[in-house]
Amino acid sequence: MDRLKLIPLIVLSALLVFIINADAGAQEEAPADTAEIVKPAPPQNVRVVDNPNDNGHYLLIRWDPSPDEGKGDNDVMGYNIYRSDKPDGEYRQMGTMPVGFYEYEDGSEEEVLAGEKNLEYMEIGETYYYKLTSVTPQDVESEFTEPVSGVPTADWFHAGKLSYFIALFLYISLVLYFIKAAKSGQKLYIRPLGGIEAIDNAIGRATEMGRPILFVLGTGTASDIATIAGYTILGRVARKTAEYQIPVLVPVNEPVMMSVAQETVRNAYIEAGRPDLYDEKNIPYVTAMQFPYVAAVNGIMIREKTATNFYMGLFHAEALLLAETGATTGAIQISGTDQPSQLPFFIAATDFTLIGEELYAASAYLSGQPLLLGPLKAQDYAKALLIVIMVIGLITMTIGWSFWYDLFSTNIT
């Protein structure tokens, strides 16, 4: 009976204990819900400087890390960069940089992008204001820093290209000096090139065989320097073919190139006194596509049985396809390109190859005129100078002196 009386007492006590514990638990959890969010400290020492060596549409924003970087709960994950055109105006977020990067390049030279106003655009000479904040991994942002201003300005000289400028100035002076020396009648010796000497023989061979000459200007564009070098050689070859009265076929892969090639050959025929022999159909536009162009030119080689093939210009993968087909037809072949990757193919498949700079020199060699030989002489001296510079660099770097290397290093970014 006594036991039965005790049961309600035990239940009551258990309930009381449960209620007290539940209340205590609630009291323990409460601080987590109502805890005050602690903002990290903003970055320090914000500076805005003009981006050097640019066209005046960029600023560099630099800062020191927030004191909270790498510290517990307020650890900083990155920095937000805000820009406004007034110190107290509306600030727009321009970017975010992660911890470890304390510089941001802001700006754009494009006023309109995809038909809309580009908000990153920066006007030359305008003042722009910046505020920065720190951000935690929980996306808690610090207070803004005080506004700091900067003015983007355009530079009149790219200081990072100073060594280029000096080298170019010296080289141009050397070229002009030798042109002047050539004009004054000074004899300039230049080493003979096998490929150049073979050009006259190759034209003579075609004349004897009574077959046409094929001249391929490559698959570059009309404005590539190798193609321009090709025009100059074409002009001289065309003049000789006009004198010997044999046709020169120039299938081209670009309409602009076609116009220039037609003009070059027409003028050469006029110079040779045989404008009546000029036929525009011998300089056709074939196609702008690489491999269809190869198919067309190879077809011409096989059908017309060309006696001599010239490949002078910018070539890509089609170099070997053309040269090998020419080799199988038995034509004498002279090639020249400034593409180092295609040179081995030309060397393997053609009779003579003008390697790189020799392509540019060919026109001067063919004319034999002193004025044109001047720059060639300057090239040789420049190469000798470069060899000396490189040998000194090799020795100084080997023994651990970097002053020579630093003297020629550039910053063109």
Add this chain to the structure above:
Amino acid sequence: MRRQVPLAITFIVGWTLIIAVFIPHPPFGQLGENFTTYFDIIAVFAFILGGGNLIRVHGNKVYKKRQDWPYSIVTILGFVVVLIAGLFKIGNPDGLSGDLTQPGSLFQDLYTYIFAPLQATMFSLLAFFVASASYRAFRAKNKEATVLLVAAFIILLGRTPIGGYLTFWLPESLSFFHIPNLAYWIMTIPNLAGQRAILIGISLGVIAMSLRLILGIERSYLGGEGERS
């Protein structure tokens, strides 16, 4: 006068663009890019010239029934069909406003099912031509050709599994002579040095050539013989 105008334009534009490389300030900083755009605009008009020339040359060949004239019919047909398919966007799911290369359009189908396989066929011929050219070039006719032959043979072996198997037994102290290592050395030291030497020569040549054109002493592309008038 006919020559003086292009020479004057070349002189002014050439020097301006050289100077512009070192001046980021507007308008110089953008000049190079702007002139490329002008060239592209002129090139678009030149394509009309190119198309006209193609039709004229091949039309003439068909009309006069010259050698292999039926191939010219194929060329003209190909030109006209692709031109119409592209201009009128035939079969394009989005109609005339659709993208030219939209899948399902006749233009894209012509490219995918006719042009691309034909182009791949031409490109694949390269493998055979490399073999025949190598055969001729690698015959040890003289000292240079012998060096070429030996270097090519080492690289060929070094780039295939057999090169590794042949010399795997070499001790660590002789690892330089392990064929893949030797092939790597040839490619990165003598080959690269040679390529850089060629590139330096090309760079100097480009500047000298450009100066000859800018100064007007090289004018054979205008039909002259290079003398100052």
